[in-house]
Amino acid sequence: MKKNIVTIAVILVALVLIAFTLNKNKKENDEKTALVAEKNASVSVKVNTVKTEEVALNFVANGNFEPIQELSFSAEKSGKVISVLVKEGDHVSVGQTLAIVRSDVVSVNAQTAEANYQNALSDYNRYDNAFKTGGITKQQLDQAKLALTNAKANLKQAQISVGDTRLKSSINGIINKKYIEPGFILTGTPSTTMFDIVNVSKLKLKVTVNESQVAGLKVGNNINVTASVYPDKTFTGKITFIAPKADSTLNFPVEIEITNNASNDLKAGMYGTANFDSKNQKQSMMVVPRNAFVGSVSSNQIFVVENGTAKLKTVTSGKILGDQVEIVNGLTNGETVIITGQINLQDGSKVDIIK
Numbered sequence: 627m628k629k630n631i632v633t634i635a636v637i638l639v640a641l642v643l644i645a646f647t648l649n650k651n652k653k654e655n656d657e658k659t660a661l662v663a664e665k666n667a668s669v670s671v672k673v674n675t676v677k678t679e680e681v682a683l684n685f686v687a688n689g690n691f692e693p694i695q696e697l698s699f700s701a702e703k704s705g706k707v708i709s710v711l712v713k714e715g716d717h718v719s720v721g722q723t724l725a726i727v728r729s730d731v732v733s734v735n736a737q738t739a740e741a742n743y744q745n746a747l748s749d750y751n752r753y754d755n756a757f758k759t760g761g762i763t764k765q766q767l768d769q770a771k772l773a774l775t776n777a778k779a780n781l782k783q784a785q786i787s788v789g790d791t792r793l794k795s796s797i798n799g800i801i802n803k804k805y806i807e808p809g810f811i812l813t814g815t816p817s818t819t820m821f822d823i824v825n826v827s828k829l830k831l832k833v834t835v836n837e838s839q840v841a842g843l844k845v846g847n848n849i850n851v852t853a854s855v856y857p858d859k860t861f862t863g864k865i866t867f868i869a870p871k872a873d874s875t876l877n878f879p880v881e882i883e884i885t886n887n888a889s890n891d892l893k894a895g896m897y898g899t900a901n902f903d904s905k906n907q908k909q910s911m912m913v914v915p916r917n918a919f920v921g922s923v924s925s926n927q928i929f930v931v932e933n934g935t936a937k938l939k940t941v942t943s944g945k946i947l948g949d950q951v952e953i954v955n956g957l958t959n960g961e962t963v964i965i966t967g968q969i970n971l972q973d974g975s976k977v978d979i980i981k
Contacts, residue, residue: 929964
């Protein structure tokens with residue numbers, strides 16, 4: 627009996643020791659897991675320091691190039707196209723014939739009008755001589771003069787119609803699109819477009835600027851312009867228009883006219899950038915890198931580092947100056963702002979600053 631009691635006691639002691647050992651190991655494992663989790667919870671970020679400095683007031687604005695002139699050339703008269711003298715890509719000038727419309731009926735009308743005019747002219751001359759000798763009354767002479775005037779007007783209109791059979795360009799430019807071929811029937815309505823003509827010898831770049839930027843601009847200012855497809859080429863433009871009123875976004879539309887080069891490298895529809903140079907004008911302001919903002923500058927949110935953690939702050943941004951942005955309110959000089967890694971951050975996240 628005593629032997630059984632001793633055996634049971636030994637087993638109980640062993641069980642207690644095993645339970646103690648397992649609990650100790652679990653506690654150590656939990657502590658190690660917590661340390662690993664704490665280390666893994668920190669987000670690697672790059673930072674920059676908020677500072678006040680003298681900043682040049684240069685800025686850029688983007689837009690799309692538009693042709694200085696463009697025209698959808700429509701038919702004014704009805705008729706059948708018998709010849710098309712240009713093709714897409716051809717350069718045309720003012721007064722150049724683009725197409726010819728059949729003129730059979732128009733020519734007959736012109737010949738009839740010419741004959742009527744000659745008859746009216748002969749009648750008037752005969753009546754005028756007769757009036758001088760007292761052979762007719764003044765009223766009869768006036769009627770002959772009126773008939774001559776009407777015949778002359780009809781002849782002029784007929785001659786214009788004959789001229790309309792040769793369809794001529796009213797602007798200089800390039801045939802961008804041709805809609806007709808020989809045999810095409812013109813209806814004489816504005817909806818019957820024959821050619822799209824664009825003039826890209828000069829182009830317009832339309833951009834918008836804010837109220838602080840527009841204050842330093844004047845019509846006639848020279849502006850350097852670049853196109854996204856030609857990053858190494860610079861074109862010189864001139865401000866031709868500054869809107870006197872802001873648009874719905876409280877920005878001011880500005881138009882810049884650019885003279886194209888000899889090979890017409892700039893095309894309408896290309897993406898362009900106007901580089902506004904304020905020359906020697908500088909201003910002292912608090913700035914941060916543009917990539918410090920969460921998402922975009924318009925979010926007005928920036929992460930700063932405080933005691934090894936990320937703190938989300940709402941700021942008031944000012945001028946955008948290239949890759950820097952003015953901070954009007956919300957930060958102080960010397961604060962550390964996070965410029966990369968924000969996508970993995972939440973307010974209060976631990977951070978690991980990397981160089």
